[in-house]
Amino acid sequence: MNPNSEILLDVIGLKKYFPARGAGSSGRNMLKAVDDLTFHIKRGETFGLVGESGCGKSTTGRSIVRLYDITNGEIHFDGHNIANMNERQLKPFRKRMQTIFQDPYSSLNPGMNVAQLISEPMEIHGIGSKQDRRDTVLELLEKVGLKAEHAQRYPHEFSGGQRQRISIARALSVRPEFILCDEPISALDVSVQAQVVNMLEDLQAEFGLTYLFIAHDLSMVRHISDRIGVMYLGKLVELAPSDELYDRPAHPYTQALLDAIPKPDPKIAQQLSSPSITGELPSLIQNFQGCNFASRCPFATEQCRQEEPQWLEISPGHFTACHLHGMI
Ligand SMILES: Nc1ncnc2c1ncn2[C@@H]1O[C@H](COP(=O)(O)OP(=O)(O)OP(=O)(O)O)[C@@H](O)[C@H]1O
Numbered sequence: 016m017n018p019n020s021e022i023l024l025d026v027i028g029l030k031k032y033f034p035a036r037g038a039g040s041s042g043r044n045m046l047k048a049v050d051d052l053t054f055h056i057k058r059g060e061t062f063g064l065v066g067e068s069g070c071g072k073s074t075t076g077r078s079i080v081r082l083y084d085i086t087n088g089e090i091h092f093d094g095h096n097i098a099n100m101n102e103r104q105l106k107p108f109r110k111r112m113q114t115i116f117q118d119p120y121s122s123l124n125p126g127m128n129v130a131q132l133i134s135e136p137m138e139i140h141g142i143g144s145k146q147d148r149r150d151t152v153l154e155l156l157e158k159v160g161l162k163a164e165h166a167q168r169y170p171h172e173f174s175g176g177q178r179q180r181i182s183i184a185r186a187l188s189v190r191p192e193f194i195l196c197d198e199p200i201s202a203l204d205v206s207v208q209a210q211v212v213n214m215l216e217d218l219q220a221e222f223g224l225t226y227l228f229i230a231h232d233l234s235m236v237r238h239i240s241d242r243i244g245v246m247y248l249g250k251l252v253e254l255a256p257s258d259e260l261y262d263r264p265a266h267p268y269t270q271a272l273l274d275a276i277p278k279p280d281p282k283i284a285q286q287l288s289s290p291s292i293t294g295e296l297p298s299l300i301q302n303f304q305g306c307n308f309a310s311r312c313p314f315a316t317e318q319c320r321q322e323e324p325q326w327l328e329i330s331p332g333h334f335t336a337c338h339l340h341g342m343i
Pocket residue numbers: 033034046048066067068069070071072073074075231299
C-alpha cells in the first residue's frame with residue numbers, strides 16, 4: 016500500500032483467539048475474541064468502535080497497536096504490515112501509536128510524579144535532551160489544561176478527570192500520529208466527560224491525530240466519531256459514517272443499541288421503541304452456523320440460522336452483515 020495514501024491503518028482479516036479455559040474445555044477450544052475484522056482508519060479521522068461488554072473492542076484495539084500477538088490477519092500502519100513484527104521491528108511504530116485507557120489510575124505508576132510520567136515515553140524513545148523534555152512537559156501540561164505546579168505532584172493527588180489529562184499528555188509526549196482511546200471517558204463523572212472529549216478534539220486538530228475511539232454505547236461516540244463500527248461477538252456487524260449510522264441503522268443489533276440510549280422524554284421513548292434484543296449473549300467459544308445474532312434477533316428467519324450473512328456495502332460507505340440488507 017502507498018505510504019502516502021489517505022488510509023493510516025488498514026486492518027485485513029484480523030483474528031485474535033485466546034485459549035478457552037474452564038468447564039467443558041477440551042484444551043483445544045478457542046475463545047474467538049476478534050474474528051475476521053476488516054476495516055480501515057483514515058488519516059486525521061476518529062473511528063468509533065462500539066458494542067456491548069465482552070464483544071472484543073479492547074482486544075481489537077490492543078491487537079492493532081500490537082500490545083498482543085495476533086492469531087491471523089494483516090495490520091498495515093502507514094503502509095507497513097506490523098502484524099507479525101517482533102519487538103525490535105515494532106519500536107519505531109510504538110512511538111507513532113499511543114494508547115489512553117479507561118482507568119487512568121491503574122495505567123499511571125503511582126510512584127512517579129507528573130513530570131516523570133510525561134517524560135518517561137520520551138526517555139524510552141530517546142527523544143530530546145533533559146531540558147527539551149522538561150520544556151515539553153510544561154507545554155503539554157498547559158495543552159491538557161493543567162498547571163506547571165502540577166508537575167511535581169503524584170497521581171493520587173488528582174481527580175479522575177485530571178488523571179486522564181495526565182495520561183493524554185503522556186501519550187502526546189512522543190508526538191504520535193495515532194491514539195487508541197479505549198473508553199477514555201467511561202470512568203469519569205458525566206460533568207467532566209464532555210470536557211475531556213472536547214479537549215481530545217482540540218488536540219486532534221492541533222496535532223493532526225487519528226483516533227480509534229472505543230465506547231460501549233452509541234451515545235458517547237456520535238459526537239466525536241467520523242465513522243463508526245459496531246461489533247457483536249468478535250465481528251463487525253455494521254460500519255457507516257456517524258450520521259448515517261444514527262439516521263439509517265441497517266443491522267437489528269445497531270437498532271437495539273440505539274434504542275438503549277436513554278431518551279429525554281419517556282413518552283417519546285415508548286413511541287420510538289422497536290422490538291429490542293432479548294436473550295443471553297452467546298459464548299464466544301461456540302462455533303456458529305448462520306448469523307451469530309440469530310438467537311437474539313427479532314427478525315431471524317430459517318435462512319439466518321443456516322447461512323452466514325455476507326459483509327455488503329448497502330449504500331456508499333455503509334456496510335452491514337445482515338440478510339435483510341438494511342430493509343427493516
Ligand atoms: N487476555 C485475555 N485472555 C483470555 N481471554 C480474554 C483476554 N482478554 C479478553 N478476553 C476475552 O475476550 C473477549 C473480549 O474481551 P474484550 O476485553 O476485548 O471486550 P470489550 O468489548 O472490550 O469489553 P468491555 O466493554 O467490557 O471492555 C471476552 O470474552 C474476554 O473475556
